[in-house]
Each structure stands twice: as C-alpha cells, then as structure tokens.
Amino acid sequence: MAKHNPQGKNLFLETIVYGLLIIGVIVIILPILYVVMTSFATEKEYLTRGFFIIPHEFTLEGYSYLLKNGSFIKAFKNAVEITVIGTFINIVITTLMAYGLSKKYIKGRSFLNFIVVFTLIFSGGMIPTYLVVDSLGLMNTFGALWFSTAIAPFNLIVMRSFFTRLPDELFDSARIDGAGEWRILFSIVLPLSKAAIATFTLFYMVYNWNTYFHAILYLHDNNKWPLQVFLKLMLVEGDADFGQQEIQGVNFTHSARMAAILITALPLLCVYPFFQKHFNKGMLLGSIKD
Known part of the structure; x- marks a missing residue:
C-alpha cells in the first residue's frame, strides 16, 4: 500500500502557486515595460518593428516634444x-x-x-x-x-x-x-x-x-x-485641440504619447x-x- 506523501503534495501546490504568480507578474509588468521602452524609441522603429521591449535606438524626442508643447505644460x-x-x-x-x-x-x-x-x-x-x-x-x-x-x-x-x-x-x-x-x-x-x-x-x-x-x-x-x-x-x-494652443495638422508621435502616459x-x-x-x-x- 502506497504511503501518503504530504511534502510532495505541498511542493506541487507551491509550484503551481508560484507559477501563477510569475505569470501574473509578467502580465502586469510587460505592458508597463512596453510603454516605457516605446517612449524612448523612434517613430520609424515603432512603425517597422511593431511590438518590442528593447529599442535599437534610444531617443528623448517624445519627452522633448512634450516639454516644449504649451498645451501639455x-x-x-x-x-x-x-x-x-x-x-x-x-x-x-x-x-x-x-x-x-x-x-x-x-x-x-x-x-x-x-x-x-x-x-x-x-x-x-x-x-x-x-x-x-x-x-x-x-x-x-x-x-x-x-x-x-x-x-x-x-x-x-x-x-x-x-x-x-x-x-x-x-x-x-x-x-x-x-x-x-x-x-x-x-x-x-x-x-x-x-x-x-x-x-x-x-x-x-x-x-x-x-x-x-x-x-x-x-x-x-x-x-x-x-x-x-x-x-x-x-x-x-x-492631436491636442486646446484653444489658442491648437496644433493644426500635427499628430503626436507614438513615443510622445507613451511619454505623456508616463509623465x-x-x-x-x-x-x-x-x-x-x-x-x-x-x-x-x-x-x-x-
């Protein structure tokens, strides 16, 4: 007759729990990491690569554009x-x-x-x-x-x-x-x-x-x-339609949008x-x- 092994059962349950927690952390962290990294990427890279975590070229153009925009300030x-x-x-x-x-x-x-x-x-x-x-x-x-x-x-x-x-x-x-x-x-x-x-x-x-x-x-x-x-x-x-600060015909780049979310x-x-x-x-x- 097989002996009951409570330690093995507990180890199995802990493995499942920790596995679910890791999956949950990934589901939460991945979108945040994507927004952060996209805010430092160029528009060309965003359009050509689509989804990515680490951009090939880092740039502060999105943040610079926002900080110079009177409507955002x-x-x-x-x-x-x-x-x-x-x-x-x-x-x-x-x-x-x-x-x-x-x-x-x-x-x-x-x-x-x-x-x-x-x-x-x-x-x-x-x-x-x-x-x-x-x-x-x-x-x-x-x-x-x-x-x-x-x-x-x-x-x-x-x-x-x-x-x-x-x-x-x-x-x-x-x-x-x-x-x-x-x-x-x-x-x-x-x-x-x-x-x-x-x-x-x-x-x-x-x-x-x-x-x-x-x-x-x-x-x-x-x-x-x-x-x-x-x-x-x-x-x-x-685009931002903010009265006198209206920007006619100019769309914000994706990096600027992601930068605005972070700020x-x-x-x-x-x-x-x-x-x-x-x-x-x-x-x-x-x-x-x-």
Missing part, C-alpha cells in the same frame, strides 16, 4: 492646481465633519449620519448636481471640481469611525486642563490620526489627479482642462512611497468599531 499645471487645492479642501472638510459626527453629544448626529449613509447609496445624479453647480456660479471654474466632490461619504464614514474609537479619557483630561474643541482637535486628535489622514489624502489625490468626467462636464474653457483630458485627446484623437503617472508614483507606511494601518483604522 498648461494641462499639467492645471492638474497640479486641481489636485493640490482640491485635496486640501477634501481632507479639511472631511476631517472636520467626521470629528463633529463622532461626538455623541451633538444634537441631530443620528440624522446627519443617516444623510451621509444615504448619499453613499443614492447620489444626487448628474443633472441635479450640474444645476446646483450652475446656480452657484461655479461653472467653468476649478471650484466646480473642488466643491461638487468635496466629501467622499465612504472616506467620511471610515474617518468618523476612527475618531469614535479614540478614548474619551483623552478629551476629558484635556477639557480639565482648559483646552477647547479646536485645541483638542489640533493638539490631540490630528497627531493621533496621521495614518488615517495620510490614507485618505492619498485617496483624494488620486481622485483629483485622475479627474476627467467632471472636467469635461463643468469646464468649458479648453485652457482649463487638466492633464487627463489632454491625454485623452492625444491617445484617441491624435501623467509619475507624480503619483513619486508621492505614494511617502504615504505607503501609513496606508495599511490607515485602511484598518476605524473598520472594526463604529
């Missing part, structure tokens, strides 16, 4: 302004509202929490939101992007849950020492909330940097369009390592207890 500046100011507005309003809703003695707290959860399930819709933005005079301004999405209900709920988990003894001792709510918030709550704030700052940064639909919906002036709209024009339509992704790739150490911890905070 303007779109990049718009994206930076939208992201920096928008993220600041998002995190300030979310933090203040979450801190207020975490206090059980606030009158009407349950009703306000219900409204937040309700908006998480049922949104106002595109047309009502558009009418509100228009009635407030925010059309064709960056304020339409900032204030129409100032709070993400999910982020607010998680941050409120995190504030709820802070021990009441901290607040009681601070009040005994004469600290007010603003002093408690800035001196006690915020220092203890670095992980949560860093996590949601990253979420809001990614959302603001990648904004596209709201940009084409609320911004009628082409000169105010952010980088994602410019990238869509490059990749889909082939668009680069800022978030540079920022993410600074938030990574807080990311995992921040995702777990507030998820256990409401």
